[in-house]
Amino acid sequence: MKAVELKNGIYWVGAIDWAVRDFHGYETPRGTTYNNYLIMDDEITLLDTVKHDFADTTVKNIRSIADPSKIKHMVVNHIENDHATSLDRIMELAIGATIYITGKGKKGLEKFFDISKWTIKTVKTGDTLNIGKRTLLFLETPMLHWPDSMMTYIKEEKVLISQDGFGQHIASAVRFDDEFVTCASMAELEDAVVDYYANILMPFGQIIKTKLAEIRKLGLEIEMIAPDHGIVWRNPRKVVQMYTDMAGGRAELCASIIYDTMWHSTEQMTTPMIQGIKDEGIECKVIKLRATPMSVAIKEFWKARGCLIGSPTLNNILYPTVAQFLTHLRGLRPKNRIVGAFGSYGWGGGAVKEAYEEFKKMGLETFEPGLQILYKPSLEDETKCYDFGREFAKKVKEYNRKFEEEAS
Numbered sequence: 261m262k263a264v265e266l267k268n269g270i271y272w273v274g275a276i277d278w279a280v281r282d283f284h285g286y287e288t289p290r291g292t293t294y295n296n297y298l299i300m301d302d303e304i305t306l307l308d309t310v311k312h313d314f315a316d317t318t319v320k321n322i323r324s325i326a327d328p329s330k331i332k333h334m335v336v337n338h339i340e341n342d343h344a345t346s347l348d349r350i351m352e353l354a355i356g357a358t359i360y361i362t363g364k365g366k367k368g369l370e371k372f373f374d375i376s377k378w379t380i381k382t383v384k385t386g387d388t389l390n391i392g393k394r395t396l397l398f399l400e401t402p403m404l405h406w407p408d409s410m411m412t413y414i415k416e417e418k419v420l421i422s423q424d425g426f427g428q429h430i431a432s433a434v435r436f437d438d439e440f441v442t443c444a445s446m447a448e449l450e451d452a453v454v455d456y457y458a459n460i461l462m463p464f465g466q467i468i469k470t471k472l473a474e475i476r477k478l479g480l481e482i483e484m485i486a487p488d489h490g491i492v493w494r495n496p497r498k499v500v501q502m503y504t505d506m507a508g509g510r511a512e513l514c515a516s517i518i519y520d521t522m523w524h525s526t527e528q529m530t531t532p533m534i535q536g537i538k539d540e541g542i543e544c545k546v547i548k549l550r551a552t553p554m555s556v557a558i559k560e561f562w563k564a565r566g567c568l569i570g571s572p573t574l575n576n577i578l579y580p581t582v583a584q585f586l587t588h589l590r591g592l593r594p595k596n597r598i599v600g601a602f603g604s605y606g607w608g609g610g611a612v613k614e615a616y617e618e619f620k621k622m623g624l625e626t627f628e629p630g631l632q633i634l635y636k637p638s639l640e641d642e643t644k645c646y647d648f649g650r651e652f653a654k655k656v657k658e659y660n661r662k663f664e665e666e667a668s
């Protein structure tokens with residue numbers, strides 16, 4: 261894909277990774293992009309680079325607009341490998357360019373590159389750089405999603421280069437939200453935003469809330485948000501509202517059942533449970549872990565206000581895929597969700613108990629007690645499963661009502 265002009269003199273010069281399906285362990289069924297941006301002003305400025313495999317692509321795109329040796333300023337918003345591993349290639353071409361980066365970013369660069377020949381200026385929130393007709397304002401955004409992270413606001417154009425924030429893993433021939441909605445759908449774009457947030461930014465909701473408030477306090481008008489992955493937001497209001505809601509803990513009033521099974525007994529428990537949930541008037545999404553990418557299971561957990569975890573007992577503990585899911589979930593520090601557990605057992609049980617121990621470590625609201633069934637659900641057990649689902653759905657509704665009252 262050739263360079264694309266976002267606004268007068270501001271170009272996307274990034275790369276599209278159509279084939280990537282494993283992004284450091286995170287499933288990316290839609291592929292992704294590595295976005296970086298070139299500003300043609302009195303002093304030519306490049307914001308971010310791309311993953312090293314795509315260095316040639318971005319260099320070609322830059323060359324289509326400007327001679328890379330004329331780049332005077334190199335802004336590094338984030339040093340993670342997918343954005344900064346072409347930096348040495350760019351600096352070989354942009355001889356004498358000055359790098360702008362946070363203090364923590366500079367410390368990171370020292371670990372990745374020999375920076376002794378580079379001129380580096382560290383910046384902090386509020387610092388500005390005049391490049392001719394435009395002024396860049398730097399905003400530190402530590403832990404969004406590495407300690408070094410920052411965003412860059414182009415004042416005159418009202419464009420926020422938001423690095424990982426507001427991104428999505430979407431490889432697409434179009435660059436803008438309105439174009440994507442025409443060729444795909446808003447539902448798909450929203451799904452990609454939630455997927456990205458749930459799998460990468462879930463632990464940082466409080467920081468996101470604080471940063472959004474800081475941007476509002478600074479009075480920055482934002483006409484365009486250009487993240488380092490996926491689609492550029494020509495209509496940013498939608499994604500800002502989505503981030504406000506997600507960071508505030510909002511969820512859909514529905515339930516999910518995330519489970520695995522050995523001999524289908526735990527799976528059989530889900531059928532009456534789903535009916536019980538539905539009969540309380542809320543929808544239920546069902547995810548079998550061995551049949552679903554981990555990142556999709558995480559996204560579905562995050563979307564629903566309540567989740568039931570199903571695990572057979574294997575060797576007195578959780579089934580391995582369920583244990584893996586709960587460990588991964590704990591690292592994402594979920595909040596504002598209610599959870600319960602169920603499962604079958606043949607010898608002494610243990611999986612359900614262990615699931616609740618995991619919930620406690622996460623500090624999640626729990627629906628107790630869990631439900632264990634010996635060997636295989638009987639007709640009587642199926643009634644217990646139905647009642648379990650129905651009671652859980654009642655609790656989900658009650659928990660959601662309290663959340664909404666407190667949030668309003």
Ligand code: FEO
Nearest residue numbers: 340342405406424
């Ligand atoms: Fe897209 Fe934190 O890197």
